[in-house]
Amino acid sequence: SFSPHCTPALLLLLGPLSFLTLPCLHSRRVLDTVVSEPGPGLPWYSRVVYVDDQVTYVYTSGMQRAKPRTVWMTQNESPEFWDMMTWRAQRLQKWYNASLNTLSQLYNQGEGE
Numbered sequence: 001s002f003s004p005h006c007t008p009a010l011l012l013l014l015g016p017l018s019f020l021t022l023p024c025l026h027s028r029r030v031l032d033t034v035v036s037e038p039g040p041g042l043p044w045y046s047r048v049v050y051v052d053d054q055v056t057y058v059y060t061s062g063m064q065r066a067k068p069r070t071v072w073m074t075q076n077e078s079p080e081f082w083d084m085m086t087w088r089a090q091r092l093q094k095w096y097n098a099s100l101n102t103l104s105q106l107y108n109q110g111e112g113e
Contacts, residue, residue: 043060045096046058049085
């Protein structure tokens with residue numbers, strides 16, 4: 001989202017330099033981790049979401065719920081937001097689970113040849 005100082009016209013005017021110099025732009029990264037054989041106490045699936053290199057929320061197959069990791073996320077996001085983030089992570093968890101099962105079957109099938 002843009003702050004009041006970052007209008008589309010200003011970004012257009014500055015062109016490529018706008019991404020290097022404007023403090024209103026943020027980065028968002030998502031790290032999904034899947035482990036086929038997790039160790040004791042470790043989840044087989046986790047999702048960590050970063051904004052500007054700060055962990056904002058986490059979901060794991062053990063928790064089954066997206067949980068905020070910053071005060072500002074806790075204070076500014078509604079319960080509906082957390083329900084949506086949980087729903088998205090659970091959908092991905094199901095997809096990764098199916099993918100792991102497929103890979104396991106393909107690997108085991110190839111072993112017998």
